Amino acid sequence: MILGALLLASALALAPQHETPNEPAVAVSPAAETTATPAESKGPAATESHAEGSTGEAHAGGDEGHGGPSEILMHHVTDQAEYHPFGLPIVFPGKHLFFMLVVMAVVIVAARLAIASYKDGAPRGIGSAVEVMVVYVRDEMAEKSIGHGEGEKYTPLLLSFFFFILFAALFGLLPFTATSTGNLSVTFALAFISFVAQQYAGISNYGVVGHFKNLVPHGLPAPLLLVMIPIEILGMFTKPFALMIRLFANMLAGHMMLTALLMLVALSYPVSAALGIVMIPISIGMALFIMCLEILVAFIQAYVFTLFSAIFIGMYAHPSH
Amino acid sequence: MPNLTAPLVLAGGLTDINWTLSFFTIVLFTLFVLVLSKFAWGPLLKAIDEREKSIRDALEGSRKANAEAQETLAQHKELIRQIGAEREGIIKKASKEAEEFKADLMAKARAEGDDIVRRAKEQIARETSVALAKLREEVVDLAVLGAAKIVTSSMTPEAQKKLVSEFVDTLPQVKN
Structure with a gap:
């Protein structure tokens, strides 16, 4: 590094x-x-x-x-329309698409390795690490936010969110790679899937009409409905929108910080050679700090996106809560 | 050499949404979720569930076994208590019996002893009366003999007879 x-x-x-x-x-x-x-x-x-x-x-x-x-x-x-993976003479339609596929493959391999590590019903090595997170997502997010029994249905989706975002962020910290979740188009897609899951949760439980009726709390006086209906319809979209922006901004900010800090040397060197040399340890030290912070952020963002998805799904699945 | 023909537009490139990329991301992520659910999360969650179930079962089993053991222990304690009580009863009964037997024996022995003494006393009394009767006869004979001697030497037969009968009258009456 x-x-x-x-x-x-x-x-x-x-x-x-x-x-x-x-x-x-x-x-x-x-x-x-x-x-x-x-x-x-x-x-x-x-x-x-x-x-x-x-x-x-x-x-x-x-x-x-x-x-x-x-x-x-x-x-x-930012993304590149034509990307050459690791300088190879292969053109790939997009840097972020490439690393998204790589991360998906890594997640699948890691999950399979986790399964393979099960001996006599107990995991070893990577399996234990994956299991902790899987159990956490299942029990603390899906079961608690969506409801006992019903959360099971959404657990695979939430697990996919969690591990994809986590691995994408961690993988993007490696040299010569990129974080696909630092692209608004990608986070838009993730938020869209979360949105679909939220609407599905409401519609599958209450039907299309019931779902939209549930958006507004029951028993409100008529004048309030005039305000509440637009707010709730707006809320339907702001929820995934917030997910999209939050993930994008967090992933982007870290990488921008890293790049900017590492550029300190290049920026200060033209001012004075001595300043440039002095900047080297400062630049690398701060970049290292941000790098460590990014590892934390990777977990936090994976957690937040998954948890909020679960909470929103739970909100539509059980509107009375 | 990478061909960086993509236009590098400041700010614009950052927040622009590339709909093609979004579309492919949605498709890919959906596939990703499906593949993972089928080949990764499904089996993984099943394995976790199974293990949790086995742990729960084992816990339940051990709890049950513990309860059973407790019950058995209580039963055994009760049994021991019963046995102890029984033993005490047996000892009490045995000592009571022994006591009774002893008392019985003593009573019998005393009765026998009393009987022997009574019989001995009876015999002594019988012997004594026989001996007294004999002695009286002897005394009468001796007295008669003595009197005869005296009378023959100094008295008439009338005076002798009168004297003897007077003497005999003064003697106590003997039964038997």
């Missing part, structure tokens, strides 16, 4: 040189020099294969001649 950070830092530091090619290449620090020099000698293509997710993009941005800090930052967190 530190190597990746150094690579990014060095590449970012070198980025402005493309705009002023007459200046001699100055290494930011001895550490950066050793990592950056061979990469430079092999050319941008070699750098691509080393650090696609971050460094390569930064370099490519530099190559195209508009590698400003904000652009690099944006490039890091």
